[in-house]
Amino acid sequence: MMAAPSVLEERAKAADFNTKCFKKERIELAGTVEYIVRGGRDIFSSLPAAFSSVKQVGVIGWGSQGPAQSQNLRDSFQDAGVDAKVVVGLRDGSASMANARKAGFTEENGTLGEMYKVISESDLVILLISDAATANCYKKVFDAMKPGATLGLSHGFLLGHMDTIGETFPKDMNVILVAPKGMGPSVRKLYVQGKTENGAGINCSFAVEQDTDGHATDLAIGWAVAIGAPFSFQTTLRNEYRSDIFGERCILLGAIHGICESLWRRFVMDKGMDEEEAFLRSTECITGPVSRVISKRGIKAVYTDMNEEDRAIFAQAYCASYEPAYEIIIECYEDVACGNEIRSVIAAGNRAKRFPVISPIDGTRMWKVGQVVRSKRSERSDDLIDPFAAGVYCATMMAQIDVLMEKGHVLSEIINESVIESVDSLSPYLHARGVAYMVFNCSFTAATGSKKWAPRFDYNLSQRAYTAIDNGDALDMKRLDDFLNHSIHPAIIECAKLRPSVDIALTGLGEDDAARAALS
Known part of the structure; x- marks a missing residue:
C-alpha cells in the first residue's frame, strides 16, 4: 500500500486556487502568503453561478451539522435566487425525521426522504452522518450517486479511513469539502444573527479532492458562503482530518x-x-x-x-x-x-x-x-x-x-x-x-x-x-x-x-440545541 502524501505535499496542492464566481483575497500571516474568500450576504449574488450545475442538494444526516447546514442552505438559496432544492435524507424510521419536519423539511413538499433515494436524485450530496457510520456505508453511498454528481464532506475522516485500507474515491465523481470551524448549533445561530448583521457566521475550510468538470472549486466556495462563512480558506481533505481529529x-x-x-x-x-x-x-x-x-x-x-x-x-x-x-x-x-x-x-x-x-x-x-x-x-x-x-x-x-x-x-x-x-x-x-x-x-x-x-x-x-x-x-x-x-x-x-462580526448569542439555548452542540 502506498503511503498517503505528506502534509507538505498536501499543502503544495492547496497553495492557491482559481475561482470564476468569487473574489479571491491575498493575506500575509507571519511572512507566509495565503488566499481566502470573504463571505457575507453582500456576495449572495454570486451563489446562482456557483450552483448553476445543481438542481438538488441532498443533505444526509441530522446530527450536529445536518440541521444547521440544511436550513442555512435553504434560506440562502431562497434569498439569493438559487434555482436548487435542498432535500434532507435520513434512514427509514429515523427518530430525527420528526425534528427535520419541525424545521420545515417534509415528505409532502419533497424536501425530506429516505437517504439513499435522496442520494440517487441529488447533484450535490452532502454527507453529514457520523464518521463511524460513514466508514460502514460509504460504498453504498457511492453506488447510489448518479453519474457526474458531487460528493460533499464536512470532515476528511472518510479519506483517512480509505487511506488506511488502500482505497480511493471513484474517479467519475467530484469530491469537495467544506468544514465549518465550529459546532452545528453555532453555524446556525451565527447565520441567523448574520441576517441582520453582515458577516456573522462560522469560518470554514474548503478543499477539492477531485474535480471532473472544472467547477468544483466554485461549488465548494459557494457552499461555504451559503452556510454563512465570514471567510473561507483552502486546505485538503487529508490535512483537514489530520488537524481536525x-x-x-x-x-x-x-x-x-x-x-x-x-x-x-x-x-x-x-x-x-x-x-x-x-x-x-x-x-x-x-x-x-x-x-x-x-x-x-x-x-x-x-x-x-x-x-x-x-x-x-x-x-x-x-x-x-x-x-x-x-x-x-x-x-x-x-x-x-x-x-x-x-x-x-x-x-x-x-x-x-x-x-x-x-x-x-x-x-x-x-x-x-x-x-x-x-x-x-x-x-x-x-x-x-x-x-x-x-x-x-x-x-x-x-x-x-x-x-x-x-x-x-x-x-x-x-x-x-x-x-x-x-x-x-x-x-x-x-x-x-x-x-x-x-x-x-x-x-x-x-x-x-x-x-x-x-x-x-x-x-x-x-x-x-x-x-x-x-x-x-x-x-x-x-x-x-x-x-x-x-x-x-x-x-x-x-x-x-x-x-465573525458578532459574538454568538446563547440566549434561548434549548436542550435539543445543546444536545446537538457537537464538534463537526
Whole structure:
C-alpha cells in the first residue's frame, strides 16, 4: 500500500486556487502568503453561478451539522435566487425525521426522504452522518450517486479511513469539502444573527479532492458562503482530518477536559482551596474570561494584562506545563496521521453496537460542584482569571500550535483549529453548559477521542508539571521568552480581523440545541 502524501505535499496542492464566481483575497500571516474568500450576504449574488450545475442538494444526516447546514442552505438559496432544492435524507424510521419536519423539511413538499433515494436524485450530496457510520456505508453511498454528481464532506475522516485500507474515491465523481470551524448549533445561530448583521457566521475550510468538470472549486466556495462563512480558506481533505481529529482530542475538548480536572484536584487537594472557588479558578476561568481575552486580543494578551505577581505565577505554570503537554500532543497528532486514531474510532463504533462506549462524566464531585457554581453566576462577576490555570491552558494551546507548524500546516488552518474554533465557537458552549456536559453530548468521534486522551493530559500535567513546581525543580524559563516572541501572535491578530462580526448569542439555548452542540 502506498503511503498517503505528506502534509507538505498536501499543502503544495492547496497553495492557491482559481475561482470564476468569487473574489479571491491575498493575506500575509507571519511572512507566509495565503488566499481566502470573504463571505457575507453582500456576495449572495454570486451563489446562482456557483450552483448553476445543481438542481438538488441532498443533505444526509441530522446530527450536529445536518440541521444547521440544511436550513442555512435553504434560506440562502431562497434569498439569493438559487434555482436548487435542498432535500434532507435520513434512514427509514429515523427518530430525527420528526425534528427535520419541525424545521420545515417534509415528505409532502419533497424536501425530506429516505437517504439513499435522496442520494440517487441529488447533484450535490452532502454527507453529514457520523464518521463511524460513514466508514460502514460509504460504498453504498457511492453506488447510489448518479453519474457526474458531487460528493460533499464536512470532515476528511472518510479519506483517512480509505487511506488506511488502500482505497480511493471513484474517479467519475467530484469530491469537495467544506468544514465549518465550529459546532452545528453555532453555524446556525451565527447565520441567523448574520441576517441582520453582515458577516456573522462560522469560518470554514474548503478543499477539492477531485474535480471532473472544472467547477468544483466554485461549488465548494459557494457552499461555504451559503452556510454563512465570514471567510473561507483552502486546505485538503487529508490535512483537514489530520488537524481536525487531532484538534478535538487536544485543545478543543480532550485537553481542556484533562486540564480542568487536573487543576481542580490540585487546587482542592494540594492547596486546600474551597471546592467552588477551585472550580471558579479552573474550569470557569478557562472557558470564560481567558477564552474571551484570547478571542478579542490573542493569547499573549492573557499574560500582558496581568500584574507582576500574577505574571510570575503564569510564567511558572507555563514553563512547567509546555513540555508535558507537547509530549502528549505530538503523540496524538502522529496517531491521527498514521491512521491509528481513525481505526480506534471505527473499532469503538463497532463496540457500541454491543454496549455503550461513551458514558457521562458529570457524576463526579467536581462536575457536581460545577453545576452549583454555574447556578450562582448572577451573584458574581465573571472575569476572574487565575494565573496558574491560565498558564497551563496557554502552554497547551501553544504546544498544539507548535506541533501543527512543525508538521507543515498553513497558518490559517492552525489558527482556526487551535484558537478561533476553541474560543469563539466551542468555549461559549462549554461555559454555558459545562465541559462535562459537552464531552458526553459531542460527536461520537470527538467523545471517543476525549475519553481516550483527556486522562493523558491530566496524568502528564499532574505527574510532571505540577510536581516539578512543588519540588522546586529548575524550569526552562526560556520558554516564556519563546512564548512572548512567538510569530503566531501577529498572525492570530490578523486572523481575528476576519472573525465573525458578532459574538454568538446563547440566549434561548434549548436542550435539543445543546444536545446537538457537537464538534463537526
